Amino acid sequence: MGLTVALAYSGGLDTSVCIKWLQEKYKAEVITVTLDLGQRDNLREIGKRAYLLGARNHYEVDARHEFVTGYVYPAIKANGLYEGKYPLSTALGRPLIAEKLVEVAQKEGADAVAHGCTGKGNDQVRIDVTVRSLDPSLKVIAPVREWNMTRDEEMTYAQNQGIPIKPSKSIYSVDQNLWGRSIESGPLEHPDQEPLPDAFEWATL
Secondary structure (H helix, E strand, O other), rough: OOOEEEEOOOOOOHHHHHHHHHHHHHHEEEEEEEEEOOOOOOHHHHHHHHHHOOOEEEEEEEEEHHHHHHHHHHHHHHOOOOOOOEEOOOHHHHHHHHHHHHHHHHHHOOOOEOOOOOOOOOOHHHHHHHHHHOOOOOOOOOOHHOOOOOOHHHHHHHHHHOOOOOOOOOOOOEEEEEOOEEEEEEHOOOOOOOOOHHHHHOOOO
């Protein structure tokens, strides 16, 4: 018998592939969890996509108020800026995502939680440490960290598994919530290059 896994689900390519990969590798029953942090995504469509890909259950958690009062306000009071510029918008959301993931896992009697963080950044640490501090009995699975697929290989896997992913014309990877918008990939991977105007949506150069 396989695991029951609560997956932090954004609806994008990585975590959509995660659903099928967890089902395939771990014979898992997957429960998806999507937090509303004010990111402007179509949460209803994300839920539909999760069920389409075989999620046993899907949770949409409105965490906007908790995010502002428990994370954004304290960050403002502490003048929380990385190198005096970046307001830590993505970083602040990760512990809250992990907390809600644990709550759902416990409610569903899950054996493990999973997330779509890579092995490169600090987001994996923020989620892993939060989960283990709240419930050490839960196994933490990071499929993207395990499978070592390139973006093209992910797309091929998605096509082979019948995962409906709309191709994006953007060269950027974007994470946003009501506190900020973080952009990476493309020319931003080269510190000697300035961001191009097409990277910005909330402000203009």
